[in-house]
Amino acid sequence: MSDLVRTVDSPQEITDAVQPLRAAALERAVAPAQVIEILERWGEALKGPALEAIPGVAFLKLWMRRGTLEPIVVRELGSGGLRGEWQDERGTRLRVFPLGVVGHWPAGNIEIQPVLSLSCALLGGNACLVRVPGGLLEETRAIIEKLREADPRATLTARILTVSFEHERTDLQRAMAAAVDGAMIWGGTEAVTQIRALPFPHWARFAIFGPRLSVAAMDGASWSGPDRDSWCRRIARDVWQFDQQACSSPQTLFLERRSGADVAEFVELLSEAFKTENRLHPRPTIHPALTSAICLARASWILGDRAHRAVFPATPDWTILLGEDRPMPAPTQGHTLYVLVVDSLLQAIERFDGTVQTLGLAISDAAREAALAHAAGEKGVDRIVKLGRMHVFGSPWDGTDMIRPMVRLVRHQPSSAD
Amino acid sequence: MSALLVDIHEQIDALLAAPTYTLEPAEHHSRVLAVLQAELTYAAERSGQYGQYLDAWPVDYRAATGIADLPYLPVGALKANPPLALAPPEKLIRTLTSSATTGQTPSRVALDAETSKRMIKGVTTIVSDFIGPKRRPYLVIDGPATLAGQGELGARGAAIQGLRPFATDVVCCLNGDSSGRLEIDEDKLFAFAEKWRNCEVLAYGFTYVVWQHLVVPLRARGIRLEMPNIRLLHSGGWKRLQDQAVTRAAFAAGCAAVFGCAESRVVDFYGMVENVGVIYPDCDRGYKHVPAFADVIVRDPLTLRPVAAGREGLVQVCSTLPTSFPGFLLLTDDIAEVIRYDGCPCGRRGMSFRFVKRVPKTELRGCGNIETTRQRPPADQAINV
Numbered sequence: 173m174s175d176l177v178r179t180v181d182s183p184q185e186i187t188d189a190v191q192p193l194r195a196a197a198l199e200r201a202v203a204p205a206q207v208i209e210i211l212e213r214w215g216e217a218l219k220g221p222a223l224e225a226i227p228g229v230a231f232l233k234l235w236m237r238r239g240t241l242e243p244i245v246v247r248e249l250g251s252g253g254l255r256g257e258w259q260d261e262r263g264t265r266l267r268v269f270p271l272g273v274v275g276h277w278p279a280g281n282i283e284i285q286p287v288l289s290l291s292c293a294l295l296g297g298n299a300c301l302v303r304v305p306g307g308l309l310e311e312t313r314a315i316i317e318k319l320r321e322a323d324p325r326a327t328l329t330a331r332i333l334t335v336s337f338e339h340e341r342t343d344l345q346r347a348m349a350a351a352v353d354g355a356m357i358w359g360g361t362e363a364v365t366q367i368r369a370l371p372f373p374h375w376a377r378f379a380i381f382g383p384r385l386s387v388a389a390m391d392g393a394s395w396s397g398p399d400r401d402s403w404c405r406r407i408a409r410d411v412w413q414f415d416q417q418a419c420s421s422p423q424t425l426f427l428e429r430r431s432g433a434d435v436a437e438f439v440e441l442l443s444e445a446f447k448t449e450n451r452l453h454p455r456p457t458i459h460p461a462l463t464s465a466i467c468l469a470r471a472s473w474i475l476g477d478r479a480h481r482a483v484f485p486a487t488p489d490w491t492i493l494l495g496e497d498r499p500m501p502a503p504t505q506g507h508t509l510y511v512l513v514v515d516s517l518l519q520a521i522e523r524f525d526g527t528v529q530t531l532g533l534a535i536s537d538a539a540r541e542a543a544l545a546h547a548a549g550e551k552g553v554d555r556i557v558k559l560g561r562m563h564v565f566g567s568p569w570d571g572t573d574m575i576r577p578m579v580r581l582v583r584h585q586p587s588s589a590d
Numbered sequence: 591m592s593a594l595l596v597d598i599h600e601q602i603d604a605l606l607a608a609p610t611y612t613l614e615p616a617e618h619h620s621r622v623l624a625v626l627q628a629e630l631t632y633a634a635e636r637s638g639q640y641g642q643y644l645d646a647w648p649v650d651y652r653a654a655t656g657i658a659d660l661p662y663l664p665v666g667a668l669k670a671n672p673p674l675a676l677a678p679p680e681k682l683i684r685t686l687t688s689s690a691t692t693g694q695t696p697s698r699v700a701l702d703a704e705t706s707k708r709m710i711k712g713v714t715t716i717v718s719d720f721i722g723p724k725r726r727p728y729l730v731i732d733g734p735a736t737l738a739g740q741g742e743l744g745a746r747g748a749a750i751q752g753l754r755p756f757a758t759d760v761v762c763c764l765n766g767d768s769s770g771r772l773e774i775d776e777d778k779l780f781a782f783a784e785k786w787r788n789c790e791v792l793a794y795g796f797t798y799v800v801w802q803h804l805v806v807p808l809r810a811r812g813i814r815l816e817m818p819n820i821r822l823l824h825s826g827g828w829k830r831l832q833d834q835a836v837t838r839a840a841f842a843a844g845c846a847a848v849f850g851c852a853e854s855r856v857v858d859f860y861g862m863v864e865n866v867g868v869i870y871p872d873c874d875r876g877y878k879h880v881p882a883f884a885d886v887i888v889r890d891p892l893t894l895r896p897v898a899a900g901r902e903g904l905v906q907v908c909s910t911l912p913t914s915f916p917g918f919l920l921l922t923d924d925i926a927e928v929i930r931y932d933g934c935p936c937g938r939r940g941m942s943f944r945f946v947k948r949v950p951k952t953e954l955r956g957c958g959n960i961e962t963t964r965q966r967p968p969a970d971q972a973i974n975v
Contacts, residue, residue, distance in 0.1 A: 464664060475670070494771050
């Protein structure tokens, strides 16, 4: 891993580079406990202003903690999974083996996604071939550089190859697909569809994290109660992370109507929270198309319905678009939050169509929250979390385990058994 | 007609009568600002929803001291159908539509008689400054079908019509077949060239139409029209030509070769249907200028504040001319560079700028980019495997 992200230009380079990776994965077993130890050191090494300025690094550090990962490994791979040993299960022995080399196609909009993705496959004992999107090279290099400090014996380093090439280089995409035993694919519709169509070997396993959006919801007691300031800060935090472009970013906030409570007051508090968050985390750059989209969303919202209201500054920094119960608007992103006042959160959830990945909640009554979570699960929502924690990466994600899809579970029924 | 509207009309007429490009910049700014503020008040009276938009704006337009502080609409807001209108329906005489490419929704601009007249006056005033006021034979590099249509007129048709006040004899030199494909009407073209060979002639066409349907076929056959006194104006997107790797210089050289004129007689202008009555021809230094009755602001996409000279940003066009629809202040999807805020060597006062490109389509925005829902088609449309 002398060059942290290797620029490749020919299919043969990929084919040749994969051989030592596969050998590392299949010939030198590494137990999840050992991987966790190194990941934890890696997470601790992600310090300093430059690294901490990378969006999502705080989540990555949280993810790499032993306290986060051990329970996940135990849940997904069984109680003995941490040690990577054979486990007895009613007279049968089970053991986890790596698939071999797992290819990773992270999305171009989440800076930490290449490392999140490869960490899951490493926990299964695999080697990783990662295509780093062009826009994430600098951040990925900075994060991976810290693995060298955390992994002096190159236990994990020898299992990782990060590569860079143009998305349009179909020959290289095909070579990468042909070389791997499993694939973790993240991104929008077009990207996911194109990558799935590549010539993977017939035994390749897939974990696909396609496009989703997320929403937030609050009951009347929460948005009008004494903690509403705190809830507003949590919403602002969820909106700001990843510039609201992640699948776990809230695009719409549902407020359940409460008699006597003033939505305008809440929106005022929310706008204060947005101003504060913007002061703390101003955008360094913006794509002009996003600026156009934000301006158009503001105008279309107000001109589209006399009941609509909007609060926004003269800059494109943030926007709150307030309206009544209606179909969920298409996301604008760029710190643009649609706030819809509804008679019933349950009815709003029942209109979800499967695109919602995460539902961030602020509900004062636990039994009611359980009922809403159940309804959300039925309507395709895969994560239901407290507001302010919408981006905390964990397993399961998108309704699927993170480690188990990239391992083989080998069953041994001893011949001596009855 | 309300007293406010009468007052607005008078102020617009005064600006149209003012020197087109030689007003002192501070005077220009204060006069345009005053008209725009009055127009916004009028628009808020005419449209409750537009008034609501003005109310949501973070700066009160009535107290604004700069045009840059006034509430602008993104040009996409004019894609509404029925179009956003300030004039009562019975007063509307025509709807202009923008040149949306396949699959896109065009902008729709509702014109009443007053706005329509001012649109012609605006274009006439600007073009006169570049080519003089004289009327002359007019070669339309397009088909007659582009000018047809009663209530609705597309961007190409509107641009062609906008130059009609300069025309004596009008000849369309292309023909369209039923599929919309254009080809040269050789009889008309050669007769026109022969008849007006050494005269001052005006020609206009959309940039890609001129290139693809006239210059390329004539050049392939080695035909040169020998019209040294032609003035060829062209406008419209460059994207199709960029896709064919045709540069601006190559375009001018190609046109000059086919018409047998100097390259300086080929003039590109920037304009859009939504910015009625205002076009921005290149001066002899290759820059675009703002007439007395309009303004342009180039905004930093990050802050939406006006950029300094030498910087690029999103183009906002401002026009005092429309009163039938809220097209006074429009943020476009174009990027331009401000060359300077005054002092172009061509002698025109005020800001000069250079069109750079359309805002590129946003890149795929990853895992949060929802383009389709997860709803499956009904069972009767499902694919059986």
